[in-house]
Amino acid sequence: MTPEAIGFALLLIGVVLLVAKLIRVRWKLAQRLFLPSSIIGGGIALLLGPGVFGRLAAAMGTDRFVEGGLWGGGVLQVWSALPGLLISVVFAGLFLGRRIPNLRYAGRLAAPQIALGLTFSSGQYVVGLLLALLVLGPVFGLPPLTGALIEIGFEGGHGTAAGLDETFAQAGFPEGEDLALGMATIGLLTGIIAGIVLINWGVRTGRTRELTSTAKPSVAERMGVVERENRTAAATLTVHPSSIEPLALHFGLLAIAVILGQLLLWGLQALERMLWADTIELFAFVPLFPLAMIGGIVMQLVIDRFDRLQVVDRQMVERIQGFALDALIISALGTLSLQVIAANLVPFLLLAATGVLYCIGVFLFLAPRMLPSYWFERGIGDLGQSLGVTATGLILMRIADPELRTPAYPAFGYKQLIVEPFFGGGLITAAAVPLIVQFGAPPLLIAMAVLLVVSLLLGLLVFGRRREEPVAAAPPAP
Template structure:
């Protein structure tokens, strides 16, 4: 693979992203669905790839069409580069998850985010329970698929494109490379369905009086739908904390992220060494664990050091988010552009079963459990968790912004604190990363039992502890009147 091909592959991603943004500005349907430009760009790359454009051109049978029929418009080398990018970029994204913001004390975070954590764990654990049951009862006996397909709902929905793309090597090492394509396809369906269903649920909440912040007739502005910021509302994308004459601020923050990733790599090497020395003959777990959840731990360790020693507050959270956002956009386009539709077509029935089951669970949990588990502003707080459980964190933020445009409820801070307790484990965290090797090593039943216990504990905690606070508050309000 030549450096020129690698560089040209990256440039093509930038061109696709720019074209996708123009599509978002001009095409009303993408505006109504709040589709991120990275998803649009990935869809364009997929359309021009071997599975769609290549197949259509191949039908002509002409000699000139043979190169296009085999590899699409971009060629095999570019698709190879794109296929390797998600596993690299996801570590950058997770390394910056907690960088640039103070790590709160457990009591501070738990007081506000406790109900949110219980509901978040309910959504995640339920995806594993239902997925594993489907794999044990249907996907394995009927379609001959391995038990690890039971983890695909959580990987694709809660984890999103980044996690699905980042687990590509893990799927290959356990002998099921098709799992990445299935997970990426589910991530796409989950994100689209999450936004569409979320907007429908918000409209339902407005009409039925469930929403406390919106009334009938309110809607996002035209600029918000186009993904643009009005001139009067524009603000700096980041803060300069160092003078560019000494070091470029973007380069400095990239260096900080690099240190976090390296800390995670050292932790992973240490765990793999201990495993090979102590018990690798009986069990291999860390040999299959990807880097990105440990890069997140590296970021947490580094942020604790920053909190202790960085008195000048050099690390700017917004700058870290810009690097994360760039990495995520590139990851999504490259992952979708290298997606194999043939794998999904070959497993279309299991794919649909997993997808429908995941969608039904997320919607049912929001409608039936969120009002009973979240003590106040359940609709605004729950819609964010619903969006995240079906897409990515950004989906949850979009839906919360629509449901609470003036940020008057505690939904945003509670959602943020919840990430500190949920994301180290689910949605690409340690549980998500370890689920595949654990299922391969021990079978699906231990994982099913553990997730079922967690599901029951989370539901009971939400309903009996936090839900009763809601009832007490309602009783006190009635007495006051």
Template structure:
């Protein structure tokens, strides 16, 4: 493939994203649902691809668009490779530019939030693996790996699902990527829709501490535009552009973190090949992005010691992450195979339904009893993340606590420092498929069930009892 073709495919990502933003500004339903432009753009890319536009064109008498839709085969080939590359950048920056807090501070504020997060994450594996063992395998002939799709799609999202494409292929289950991407789309939409419905219910029933029935997002907020009087800098200029472009500096730091992750992965694979690959292979199936996250943590530990001038700007890192994630979602959804979803529609719907019911039940019945205060504002963020990744949780928390007066945001942020390395695309998510492949689904099910039980006991019997009993009773009733 020529460099011009690769460059054109990358430029098309930007065009699709811009068109999607214009659609978001004009489309009232998208505004009410707070749909990200990247999801709209990914849907547009999918509609113009071979499974929709190509089939329509074929039915009208031309086979020109059957292979690649309106985009062309070269564009789809580039797009199919982008998610696995970009997800490493996203995860490399999770901890870059923010000080690593001490464990005591994290535990004090985020302890109950961490336990609730583990209930969401481990429980998704428990219900998913049980469904795979009892129904999906015996009835539909699907492999036990399908039991991991709920957590990969819901907690991990489009980036994680696409980033695991190589792992699915090596495991002999290539259709798992498309099923996980479909799960991520369903989870994201459900997270936003169900979250907004629950927030309205919480306001009417008096369960929200800060939001009143009269508080409504402004027109510009629904359009996704920041009002002029509220606009702030998207990042801070920490180095002079005459020496190096600040964006280039931060991209270089992320690149080093990814390279560290790649070296770690190669080292672990070499150790495995030298000592135990004859009996078990795990790291051969582990993708790069969780190791890139560890590379980012190692970079930040060094930065904490040597960056006396504080040239690393967290906002700049987030801008690079945000762009990478937008491009990732568009390219991943644009190359999604609808044929795979259609061929496995009933199992797919069963997985999605079980996952959705579980997450909403945890929020309604366990969050009030596990979170010592402001359970609704704190729990709605975890519900959003458990269905539709971190961004959905942040959106719902912003709606439920627009003035940021509750401890929901700092508790959620600290929780991420402990939760993200394992679930939602972390080490557990990345290792789930290799572990199931090597040891079978039952050991994974037992391990997740134990973690679920421990998290429940700690949340209900320790953290949940630290709050005001009268307030907790009011919140539950």
């Protein structure tokens, strides 16, 4: 593959993303659903790929587009390699530029949110593994690994699903990546649609505390455009460009975080080979991105200690993350195999329906009893995340609490610091497939069931019964 081919494939992602944004601006349905441009662009990439455009062209008598659709096989080859690379950049920046708070303070504020978040996450494994063991395996002959697809696709999202491609392949289930990507798409769309429907229901029934029936998103918000009077800088110049480009500085910090994660992964794999690889292999299957997240945490601890000039800008890190995630989603969806989903359509729909019903059920029946106050505004964020990653949760919280007057945002943010290192693409998500391969599904099912029970008991009997503590304007220093 030539450098020109790689460059052209990257340029095409930018073109597709721009076209998708124009569609978002003009397409009313996409505005009402708040569809991200990356999802629209991923749909375009998929439709013009071999699975749709290529098959239509073949039906019309030409085999020219069978291999790569309108894009060509070389472009798809580049795109197929991007998600596994870009997801490490996304996860390396999760905590970079964000001061690590006092854990006692964060835990006290977010404890009910943590219990609810763990109920969503662990329960997705419980219902998924039960479905795999009782139905998908005996009836459809699918491996127990399918039981992990709900959490990987829903809460982990497209990035996590694509990042686990080699893990699925090494586990002897390469179809898992395409099924997980399909689950991620279903989860994201369902999260947005169901979330907006539930917010409208909450407004009509008086369950929302801040949003009234007269509060509606503006036309610009639906189009995904910031009004001129509300525009702010996307990032802050913390170093002079004559010395180093600020974007390059922050990319370098992310690069160090990823490298630290790679060194940690290599070290753990070497330790495993020396001590227990003859009987158990776990780290041989673990992907890089959760270790890149740990590398980012290590980097942030160093920054908290030595960055006296505060040159690390969180907004700049988020811009790099956002670009990586947009490119990741388009490349992942553009290389999605529709044949795999079609061949496993009934099991796929069973998994998706089970996951959606479980998450909505937790929000409607457990969130009011586990969160001591503002249950709707706080619960809707966790529902959006449990179905369609963190961004979906933030979108729904923004709609339900447009003025940011409830404790939903700080509680959600601190919960992320404690839960996200493990679920939603964290260590447990990454280790779930290797654990199932090595020990089978029952041990993981038992562990997740215990965690689910503990989360329910704490949420229902402890946190849900206490009075909400006041939210401080800023956390105490760690």
